[in-house]
Amino acid sequence: MSFLATTPSSTILSPPYTLLGSGGKVSYLRLGRVEGYRRVTMRGGSENRKPLQKGRNLSIEAIQAVQSLKRAKKDLQQLDRVYDSKIRRLLKFDMMAVLRELLRQNECSLALKVFEDVRKEDWYKPQVSLYADIVSVLASNGLFEQVQIIHSYFKAETDLAPEIEGFNNLLKALVSYNLGELAMESYYLMKEVGCEPDKTSFRIVIKGLESTRESVDLRTVKKDAQELYGESLEFLEEEDEAATGISTH
Numbered sequence: 001m002s003f004l005a006t007t008p009s010s011t012i013l014s015p016p017y018t019l020l021g022s023g024g025k026v027s028y029l030r031l032g033r034v035e036g037y038r039r040v041t042m043r044g045g046s047e048n049r050k051p052l053q054k055g056r057n058l059s060i061e062a063i064q065a066v067q068s069l070k071r072a073k074k075d076l077q078q079l080d081r082v083y084d085s086k087i088r089r090l091l092k093f094d095m096m097a098v099l100r101e102l103l104r105q106n107e108c109s110l111a112l113k114v115f116e117d118v119r120k121e122d123w124y125k126p127q128v129s130l131y132a133d134i135v136s137v138l139a140s141n142g143l144f145e146q147v148q149i150i151h152s153y154f155k156a157e158t159d160l161a162p163e164i165e166g167f168n169n170l171l172k173a174l175v176s177y178n179l180g181e182l183a184m185e186s187y188y189l190m191k192e193v194g195c196e197p198d199k200t201s202f203r204i205v206i207k208g209l210e211s212t213r214e215s216v217d218l219r220t221v222k223k224d225a226q227e228l229y230g231e232s233l234e235f236l237e238e239e240d241e242a243a244t245g246i247s248t249h
Contacts, residue, residue: 133169
């Protein structure tokens with residue numbers, strides 16, 4: 001099943017779902033095949049529906065908000081009403097829980113809409129791990145234009161923590177979907193924010209991009225790895241759970 005945006009909308013991620021890119025450029029969300037990338041098949045709504053995760057990380061308010069958003073997503077006016085009544089009044093913990101639950105259920109457009117509001121909150125602090133999750137879900141659903149835009153948000157963040165696990169997860173997601181240029185940009189950003197790449201980082205970037213035959217220059221990355229771990233780079237061949245399992249799509 002594929003979707004195609006038709007006309008612009010004033011709501012940033014309501015159908016046809018718009019995203020504000022770098023430089024104020026508006027892009028319209030296009031769910032379906034993007035030229036230059038291999039297609040990832042999206043299942044129908046009933047097949048793609050996952051049960052809500054109940055437990056200490058999802059309150060009753062968060063569960064109700066997710067359910068209400070999913071019921072209203074095909075009606076723009078109803079969606080706006082639900083959003084105002086169910087989402088904007090949520091506390092930080094619940095809003096983040098709703099965002100992560102929507103990502104878990106592959107409700108990409110709804111998750112992006114919530115993320116836009118999360119970024120406007122006074123309490124918002126960028127998390128590399130959250131960006132990694134968003135990129136992974138978007139890429140797995142074939143939404144590569146939106147990956148590009150979300151990554152531009154990521155690069156524009158001014159308060160990123162040196163979160164090594166989050167950066168490695170982001171690198172792995174980008175490499176897995178043949179997004180070599182974005183992976184390299186993330187690697188350099190990683191160093192800029194004071195997060196020193198570890199062996200896993202180098203395995204993901206060097207071995208991953210070499211295996212995908214992406215046309216990127218790895219000389220700087222290899223030089224960095226040699227300065228930290230020796231000229232031979234033998235560690236690249238060591239087993240690493242975090243770096244294994246990279247498969248191109």
